[in-house]
Amino acid sequence: MRGYAAILVRLKELSFQEGWALQYSLENLIDNALAHHVPGRVVWVALSGGLDSSLLLSVAAPLARRRGIDLRAIHVNHGLQASASDFETYCRELCGSMAVSLVVAHVSVSPAGQGVEASARDARYQAFSHHLSAGDRLWLAQHADDQAETLMLAALRGSGVRGLAGMPVVRQWRGISIERPWLSLGRSALAREAQRRELAWCEDPTNAEVRFDRNYLRHRVLAPLRQRWPHAVEALARSADHLQEADELLGELAEIDLAEAGSDPGCLRLSTLRGLRSSRRRLLIRHALERLGLPMPPETRLFELERQLSAAAPDRQPLLYWAGGEARIWRHHLYLMAPLFPVDPGWQVAWDGVSSLETPWARYSYELRPLQGGTTSPLCVSLRQGGERLRLAGRGTRDLKRLLQEAGIPPWQRDRLPLVWCGDELVAVLGVLSAQGWNQAPYVSVSPAAS
Template sequence: MAPQPRNLLQGLLEDALAETPPGRSIWVALSGGLDSCLLLVLAAQVCQQADRPLRAIHINHGLQTAAETFEKHCTTLCERLSVPLTVVNVTVDVHGDGIEGAARNARYKAFFATLPAADTLWLAQHQDDQAETFLLAALRGSGVRGLAGMPYRRDAQCLTLVRPWLTVSRVMLESAAQSLDLTWCEDPTNSDISFDRNRLRHRVLPVMRERWPTAVTALANSANHASEADRLLREYAQEELQSLRVDSQYLGQCIDATALGERSCARQRLLVRTLCQCQGLPTPPQKRLESLLEQLSAKADAAVCVEWPGAQARLWRQRLYLMAPLEPLPPWKANWDGQTPLETPIGPLGCQVLVLQQPPSQPLKATWRQGGEVIQLAKRGRRDVKRLLQEADIPPWERERLVVIMQAGACIGVIRPPAQLLWQAEGVRFTRLNLPA
């Protein structure tokens, strides 16, 4: 005999709970709809039996008059279940993303800002949602990563996001909700087919089911296959990236652009995207990526910079650097006592200095590197800072972000914020300060 829907759903929650380390709270993302209300009710039973803490979070988007009704229903349900509820009001900034995407972005931003680090958030998406996500990605022309849809588990920004019911149909959730005499709120926008997902749900998938009754399951399975392929490609790409890395003494790791350019175009695209993902950067749109790859063979002294929202790629001396966008530096100079952390426009300077030979009455001044500085190095004599930077392979865009410490018109130290000492003058000793995280 097949298990009852309620028992099957509880079993999936018990499996998810078993994967959660002890001491971590479980949160349920509670919208007020059928899926999330059912998730909260069954999660409360499972967590109570296991003596595990459970909390709920409701995001009020404020996009419709029914928003207050949703919040009130969530409050009532949580009170009945004795589950602590956190309500977060957000402002949805559409800004070209479309209202669906903007609301989703605001919702996840609130999750990450509200939940304590290391806690786990359960989301109520199901198999039908996964099928819709797969179709939407296919219609956008997405690659393997997009077609992979929603993952069962994702670790992001110190939180763990889990979708325990991703293999369960909406019909099963409805059956379980009816057996529990559950009440929930119907979102009036769910019937608005001007939204892409609603149009798929109400117009496209019903037609597909008429011809292929298992269409939803098949589409969700395709998303699972794409997810597995994406994970494998990522593993292979990470291994290959290790052979392309170039360690820079002063700037960390970068990629050998010449060696990257010798790979096939498809391989180049995969490696750059994977490197972005490893560094927590958004992957470049297709046109930006193609523009970057076309310039892998640029001259060694060329200053190539390709930017896209949230990231930029720079090529210099046949090396590829991926990074967050660099903000323009404001004019800045400051007097410094040499002991306390010095505030710069890009954060505190975590160094202190002991001047061994200069009279202590000579004040210290700190400023961005301007060019033309000369420093007296022990056993090396007077050296142009510009020449030192060239010898150290420090890229041009980093050179203007260095802090030079001056005393009596002479450069006595060069620091890469927050506390990387590059050079110190003879008779001077810099030490590192422990800055608060």
């Protein structure tokens, strides 16, 4: 009996040590993350009310308060289930008990075309972008089990290295730093710590519904895998880490090729593209699209684009569309861009020559003044109709169409360039040319107009 009692005492000691080590590990991860905080910014915890995010908030709140860091929580109520109001109530009570400011965002989910899970995620991120400011940090409580599921889902979709790399620990999104401080920890470790703290949380009833892909993997695939390979989740998460390293190296390689192709992701030299092997060429195109914030084309469209790069004759202007993007080839360059929507050729507007010019498709920031000063007739801005002529210093009056060709303006941009008139005289093409006796400030920027 003495030996048995000694064993029990030793087991309790080990259990206490394991619990203390786990508590220290969790708090240490959070405290290290807070140590790199920029003063004046806000740390937000995405609080669903489940075990993972509730534990994250309960660990982070006192540590942030100790460091004088403004920590808040945001709860997104999707309204997709009857228990949604219970989750919201719990989040309010939890934040109230810890004196943490809470924002509740009510969103509507429209699953048309992409399913409930993807639509809910999009609505959630829209809420984040609405309530968080640039420079803020958003903490998500995703863990190693989530990473393993993400990798497997990506593999089943046939994703490449970027998809298989799963979720990064940190990424920038619309000026917000999205961080996952617990991505190295398994859910079982979080559950043990939550029980040790006697933490309450809400169980999402949909977590057991295997009709959702992620839940099916969790209950029907990963659970049996753990029985055969107890460390399956950790191994898959490590694989995702290795793939993230590979993705970073590929990104560096693509940046080298982008510099060689002219450094402009929207305008790549064909000579550079044609000099790369096929896989490296596709890597550069995908990297350029990512830099531009454009969606990736389906593989079939990407391969067709490659074919056009090799086969396009100098006098041809191939155009390829895909959802959210398009590619054009012109004058030995590949142009990548968002789809151009039609413009009204009869559009016109009065302009004072000083304020930013707002158009339905872009915002132009220029100043346009006569060189001799003095008053001028009101300026009017319109689009090309054909036959316009511009009087240039030292060159006389020239056909505008020919001048735009000489300036290297792509054909699809020529019909949406703002033409500025003073009375019946064409005095400028904004960002391109000025008439004799007129001066426009150097090109500043052309950015999408606010919607």
